Amino acid sequence: MSILQNPFGIHAQAFQLREQRSTVLASNIANVDTPNYKARDLDFKGIMEAAQGGSMRTNHSQHFSVASSSADRESVKYRLPHGAALDGNTVEVGTENSLFTENSMRYQATSSFLNSKIKGVMTALRGE
């Protein structure tokens, strides 16, 4: 009965994360002309892996648990630019724009996943 206990699964977290990432990317695009601004991004994969219990799991009592360093825990990271700008700004409009569009498309995909989950739950509840 997992559909009624936890109907949204990982999608709920992904939804929030997509929303957060869109703000980070909007910040980058807003600061495209600010000198010395460094573009940042959310480490989507890292956060999702952490949310699912980390990429390394132990299945024996004598296994060591792998403690992640603080650099791994930090989810807002700096973007590596393809080329350097004279004013120290690392925002590349093309990259940011395409990532923003991709992020908002994935957001809408997640939103439609959630929608169908809600529909599923409603069908189950009504029992029609």
Next chain:
Amino acid sequence: MTMLTAMKISSSAMTAQMVRMNTTASNLANMDVVGGSEEQAYKAKKPIFRTVMEKFSETDYQAGVRVTGVSQTERPNIRRYEPQNPLADDEGFVYQSNVNSIEEMVEMTNASRSYQTNVEVMNATKKMMMATLQLGKG
């Protein structure tokens, strides 16, 4: 609602780009203004952009932009011999503005493109918000 912050960030950038656009317009408008001395002559203006950190933690990041001031271009004004001009100094020279029209055109195009990008970001954010509001309705 993080989305509303995204809209605030985009609007801060649009305001900043608008100031830049106004500065460029002022520079181009005053391109042919002459002055009686180096100090009186018009000098090209340029806005200074600064990042405003709304939030900066290990897991979240929101940064808008603000114009913190306007700087003057310190390029020397060209002296031109024009004794019939009432503004001319004792030797008959007037000082031209130091506006570089090509530079200003580049600024203008840049400002307008950045503005457009932010409008697009705002539109996309609005669409995302609407999708969230419609969640579970159809």
